[in-house]
Amino acid sequence: xxxxxxxxxxxxxxxxxxxxxxxxxxxxxxxxxxxxxxxxxxxxxxxxxxxxxxxxxxxxxxxxxxxxxxxxxxxx
Amino acid sequence: xxxxxxxxxxxxxxxxxxxxxxxxxxxxxxxxxxxxxxxxxxxxxxxxxxxxxxxxxxxxxxxxxxxxxxxxxxxx
Amino acid sequence: xxxxxxxxxxxxxxxxxxxxxxxxxxxxxxxxxxxxxxxxxxxxxxxxxxxxxxxxxxxxxxxxxxxxxxxxxxxxxxxxxxxxxxxxxxxxxxxxxxxxxxxxxxxxxxxxxxxxxxxxxxxxxxxxxxxxxxxxxxxxxxxxxxx
Amino acid sequence: xxxxxxxxxxxxxxxxxxxxxxxxxxxxxxxxxxxxxxxxxxxxxxxxxxxxxxxxxxxxxxxxxxxxxxxxxxxxxxxxxxxxxxxxxxxxxxxxxxxxxxxxxxxxxxxxxxxxxxxxxxxxxxxxxxxxxxxxxxxxxxxxxxx
Numbered sequence: 001x002x003x004x005x006x007x008x009x010x011x012x013x014x015x016x017x018x019x020x021x022x023x024x025x026x027x028x029x030x031x032x033x034x035x036x037x038x039x040x041x042x043x044x045x046x047x048x049x050x051x052x053x054x055x056x057x058x059x060x061x062x063x064x065x066x067x068x069x070x071x072x073x074x075x076x
Numbered sequence: 077x078x079x080x081x082x083x084x085x086x087x088x089x090x091x092x093x094x095x096x097x098x099x100x101x102x103x104x105x106x107x108x109x110x111x112x113x114x115x116x117x118x119x120x121x122x123x124x125x126x127x128x129x130x131x132x133x134x135x136x137x138x139x140x141x142x143x144x145x146x147x148x149x150x151x152x
Numbered sequence: 153x154x155x156x157x158x159x160x161x162x163x164x165x166x167x168x169x170x171x172x173x174x175x176x177x178x179x180x181x182x183x184x185x186x187x188x189x190x191x192x193x194x195x196x197x198x199x200x201x202x203x204x205x206x207x208x209x210x211x212x213x214x215x216x217x218x219x220x221x222x223x224x225x226x227x228x229x230x231x232x233x234x235x236x237x238x239x240x241x242x243x244x245x246x247x248x249x250x251x252x253x254x255x256x257x258x259x260x261x262x263x264x265x266x267x268x269x270x271x272x273x274x275x276x277x278x279x280x281x282x283x284x285x286x287x288x289x290x291x292x293x294x295x296x297x298x299x
Numbered sequence: 300x301x302x303x304x305x306x307x308x309x310x311x312x313x314x315x316x317x318x319x320x321x322x323x324x325x326x327x328x329x330x331x332x333x334x335x336x337x338x339x340x341x342x343x344x345x346x347x348x349x350x351x352x353x354x355x356x357x358x359x360x361x362x363x364x365x366x367x368x369x370x371x372x373x374x375x376x377x378x379x380x381x382x383x384x385x386x387x388x389x390x391x392x393x394x395x396x397x398x399x400x401x402x403x404x405x406x407x408x409x410x411x412x413x414x415x416x417x418x419x420x421x422x423x424x425x426x427x428x429x430x431x432x433x434x435x436x437x438x439x440x441x442x443x444x445x446x
Contacts, residue, residue: 002203003273004284045286052206068203072286075200075231075272076186076243076263076399078350079420080431121433128353144350148433151347151378151419152252152333152390152410165316168330172311176337176386182406183315183330184399190323239323252331252410253441259329260403267399294400 003071008040024058045072079147084116100134121148153227155212159234164244171246178225178248180255190238194278201273202233222258264294300374302359306381318393325372325395327402337385346422349380354418369405411441
């Protein structure tokens with residue numbers, strides 16, 4: 001969880017014992033645990049990186065792969 | 077004479093024993109001495125500064141005042 | 153092309169001295185230095201989060217595209233993350249080109265990109281607590297100019 | 300606001316270090332460094348002529364107008380004259396502002412002005428002799444953008 005998403009989640013990083021089969025299954029799991037986090041993850045400008053590459057829509061997740069939810073970015 | 081005007085004139089700086097009454101009189105004097113210089117002074121982009129201030133058209137010249145003919149400028 | 157992420161303060165002058173030395177065919181070097189503002193005491197420190205292995209790769213990808221687009225001779229991007237005090241430099245971008253227009257436009261584009269699309273997350277800490285800084289509509293519009 | 304004419308080489312890095320230090324309310328510093336190009340040996344040295352007492356006053360007038368137009372916190376212009384070797388800096392412009400757009404635009408405008416309207420006369424000396432460099436049509440058009 002990056003940016004304000006970590007504040008909403010209350011954590012930055014977690015390992016799951018079992019990797020959900022798809023990104024949508026992971027989203028469903030996180031929403032079930034915390035509807036507030038689920039809503040934040042679906043919010044405007046939030047992007048997802050799987051294995052450090054941006055993905056759009058649903059994708060299959062390999063076992064143990066790193067999934068990052070990225071709040072709107074701002075550098076400089 | 078600044079920039080290429082000094083090359084055309086063959087000199088950069090001169091003092092005249094008597095200051096012509098006006099800028100146009102000075103131009104006429106210089107043209108008479110050297111028609112090539114006269115033409116260059118009337119060329120595109122040439123500006124004139126009297127007492128270190130840009131002037132346009134004709135102006136009266138005070139005795140001993142500094143007159144500079146400025147070829148097109150380029151810094152940087 | 154060089155992209156560096158660092159948690160240590162850096163001196164933009166030292167970076168420009170290195171970047172501009174020995175360039176007999178470069179006519180123009182433009183730099184941008186972004187500095188953390190105190191905002192009259194409203195900001196006590198900035199916290200910048202990066203995603204190592206992702207942030208650097210993304211910036212390198214963009215810097216490389218910008219270098220090709222503007223025929224740059226060289227690009228340097230140095231970006232702080234971690235804790236940053238007011239008055240300290242956050243980001244330094246330098247571009248070298250044969251002519252000034254390319255160097256200016258490339259630096260301008262890189263900054264628009266870094267402000268709204270580079271993978272950093274920025275939090276301001278002040279006397280009234282902390283808040284996340286997200287790109288403004290203007291930042292988004294600025295970045296779109298180059299798409 | 301500072302305008303300096305000098306016949307001595309200068310280090311743009313040192314100038315940026317001084318200019319950017321101690322700026323807790325400045326969010327953006329942009330610099331431009333113009334460097335004499337060797338053009339593959341076609342240019343052995345540049346000769347830049349200034350009109351002391353006129354050149355400095357004119358540049359100060361423009362820098363002052365630019366500072367007001369873009370609400371700059373500071374402006375620095377350092378310009379060489381005399382003999383300049385390839386690879387040496389000819390001009391250094393630095394602008395400091397609260398936000399990046401103003402700092403970029405101000406530096407861009409100052410350079411367009413210096414290239415086509417500042418009272419300098421520039422001669423290139425090469426193996427085939429010397430030639431005067433006058434502003435190109437593009438330089439003239441660039442400067443008009445700000446009128």
